[in-house]
Amino acid sequence: MSDIIRSSAAELAARLADRSISSVEVTQAHLDRIAAVDGDVHAFLHVSEHALEVAGEIDARRAAGEELGELAGVPLAIKDVLVTTDMPSTSGSKILEGFMSPYDATVVARARAAGLVPLGKTNMDEFAMGSSTEHSAYGPTRNPWDLDRIPGGSGGGSAAAVAAFEAPLALGSDTGGSIRQPAHVTGTVGVKPTYGGVSRYGSIALASSLDQVGPVSRTVLDSALLHDVIGGHDPHDSTSLADQWPSFAAAAREGARGDVLRGLKVGVIRELADVGFQPGVSASFRASLAAMEAQGAEIVEISAPHFEYGVAAYYLILPAEASSNLAKFDSVRFGLRVDVPGGTVEDVMSATREAGFGDEVKRRIILGTYALSAGYYDAYYGSAQKVRTLIQRDFDEAFAQVDVIATPSAPTTAFRLGEQIDDPLQMYLNDVTTIPVNLAGVPGISIPSGLSDDDGLPVGIQFIAPARQDAQLYRVGAALESLLVDSWGGPLLDRAPILGGAR
Amino acid sequence: MAAKVALMDFDKALELFEPVLGFEVHVELNTRTKMFSPAANPAHPDNHGAAPNTLVAPVDMGLPGALPVVNETAIRSSISLGLALGCSIAPSSRFARKNYFYPDLGKNYQISQYDEPIAFEGAVEVELSDGTTVTVDIERAHMEEDAGKLTHMGGAAGRIQGAEFSLVDYNRAGVPLVEIVTKPIFGAEHRAPEIAKAYVRTIRDIVIGLGISEARLERGNLRCDANVSLRPRGQEKLGTRTETKNVNSMRSVERAVRYEIQRQAAILAEGGTITQETRHWHEDTGTTSPGRPKSDADDYRYFPEPDLLPVAPSPQLIDELRAALPEPPAARRRRLQGEWGFTDLEFQDVVNGGLLAEVDATVAAGASPASARKWWTGEITRVANARGAEPQALVSPADVAALQKLVDAGTLTDKLARQVLEGVIDGEGSPQKVVDARGLAVVSDDGALIAAIDDALAAQPDVLAKIKDGKVQAAGAVIGAVMKAMKGQADAARVRELILERAAQ
């Protein structure tokens, strides 16, 4: 395997800047890797035909002496939930097969402006509904650590692409854990920014009040670099925050270098002990806490009594908002149309949505339609909104005592493909530790904490910070990352199978 | 058409039943851009008549990933309108999604306001033709977006029933609307149709005074849904109501309410029941026909719009907009009558014709009050009646003032001016353009007139002698002949002067 594809984005950026390597070389190496392994992994739904051309332009601009962004020339994989003008955007659904957006998502436009090279669109659970990427209409993505296992979801494609060295960086979206849970099961890093920290414009909406776009990478610094590019106020998104954000890359570098763990108060949620984590996941989590404690961090037990209602509230709010957001897929302006001879437009819409949506999407639309319908609103949607308030209060009280909260990123390691597909309730529990973060709008990061003793698969640790304190996550995440990588004697992904024939 | 509908005599209907009215008026704001997108607004005069699907931003057609952002000017217009309706302005209001599938609705939900409208609890004074006023209580005024436009093809022309297919244009999708909802109006009695008309006229006067809408009913800038129910005399409980949709002129509002009262009374008197439904007004036949009945499919699943945030106008903003309000229509009417020096009768003529704003604008454009009144209540109204249109739909106040200027300058006689008006109404351009194109100006060249006079005198040789004898009135016959020869394009007074000069020679 070439050293190019194993390099972090920061390392590639440095070599591109000193011109010891070109963007065309970097891009070609990743395209070669995709050609070699993506038949097995299936992280990509579409590989860009323009990548080398774009890379060439960046090289030319650099050669002409133009001042370029730090990540200029670095390839980027883009979750298919984000609309792009030069590649189809399907959100993993048959109903949008071949859809070409006339505009770019803001994050994509910003990435292009910063000189990143779009490599392709990554696979996902249909409309981001799922935790395994098995609900993609285009077939599942496989976990590079074990091709029989799920890569997490909904952003399994972005996580797998990064874990399989098909891309150094990827964009994801996280509604209830869709960036962090795939990071957990693939041994990668993923960040769900503060709600409003990154524009949602051009992100095909699942649940508007929960969705947040964020970075996916192999190192904390790389996520920070990408976050610096895509974040900040966007007038196209009313919920976008107008805050001046600090440099997240600077925060990550500070964390990797300094002693930010000394005196850091890390909250551990008492109620989560009962959730029933896989023993190897719990053990890895405790080992990370111990490593932090050894560096002077203080572990503080905190209470979050309403977290246990989080999953229930989430599975009301998400389907409700999704049932409305997905109404636009109706066969009139774009997407699939199923003709009904002699039928009315209502018949055509109903037949199209029947044929174009997968089972999980239908299930959630019907559930959301129910939760909003007359007579049930107060009991369901209205109550879920109140739970949201209670979970926010839990966070407020916790953050009065601690700087960050730590949890395992998910209850188990990667399960086998097909294992939970017929059990929606079990599937929903995969997001038990990530969901409260979306409900409250606070930021969360998942970084690799090691391999589980019971099955040798990756485990992640999640850190949660108060709203707007994303920089704290990069600082703490980078600090623990450097401790752990030192203790492992190299990145966790060095221990993943090579793929591409040498499985 | 359906079977013949029985109608009860209007007076008889009112003997048996008490009508209860209610109105929902949608006002299209004339902001430069749409309610939630920066696409140009077709309800702004600059964009009128744009080609289909050329005023569309991603959110207007519900493109994946697109998001709405609220137009600040639309918020200010809505607050001003709320204040002008005497409403309280909510310290915090929010948008909600009204979910239903329809091909003209790009997102398949309409962003509207539901339980938290921006303005609520107001009242407007509505003046009737006899000068009395009626107070109409306002329940709420809320902001929302318009839907696109469907054109039904095949089957009965333009009707949804029997159409084979429909075409969708999203230009109108997202046009800012304020929906004004009245409380039930009791005690209207035999004046119910007139109150309906006067209410819509009052709303129109208010929005024109605020300058927030073009307010052209025939273009859909103002759309009135009229709710009518009847209850037997002495009954407490309200009857079942019907909602007659989108009646697109003030006259039609009046007719539609009268028709519904007569139709419902006939059914109720026969022991029948009224179906709660929307009904469609047919201008050509002066009738309504049944539309969509209420059903349990009307479950709009409202919930707070997660893509938008609450609107919380500061007290300072509300004070600022309140201070900038134009005077209320009733006060304005009193002032204008004084300024214009109209008699009560003359003024009522203008008001009843719904022409106050037009006369005012025409005066503002430079015409004398008397001439402005004469044009609007006279010739323009006559043509409008003949064509079954609204006077204000035919010609702009600026054109009327320009026309009068040509009369005042002697370029046009009254008769010629009426011909020019016809040209303007027929879309031939400004009065000056019509004068030029049709060659209608008064001939002010004395040479041409003298030549015509000489011809006429030659044909009637005895006339000259009579005039010379001092029988000046004999000139009338020659004037007539000259005017005829000049095809009316001469100033009769000048012709008379020239004849007398000739006779004196």
Added chain:
Amino acid sequence: MSEITPDLVRHLGVLARIQLNDEEVERLTGQLDAIVDNIAKVSEVATPDVPATSHPIALENVFREDVPGDMLTLDQVLQNAPERADDRFRVTAILGEEQ
């Protein structure tokens, strides 16, 4: 137990414009019943004194200046149209009327 019945599921399918066959109705009825039983517990803690949160980060008065922009060309508007007639989208006969 919740009140999910096959008739309710069928009605929800009509509201959501998803044509469901009998097998799907039956399957969804069972699944939704189990899910609703599970998520109904939100009402345990959602007491009247707790305000609802619809936006995770509270903001208000986010407005846009009334300046035109972002308009799509006619080609962009129609580029994904399943069916068009000249410059408009074409749909088959509409049964119900607008709301």
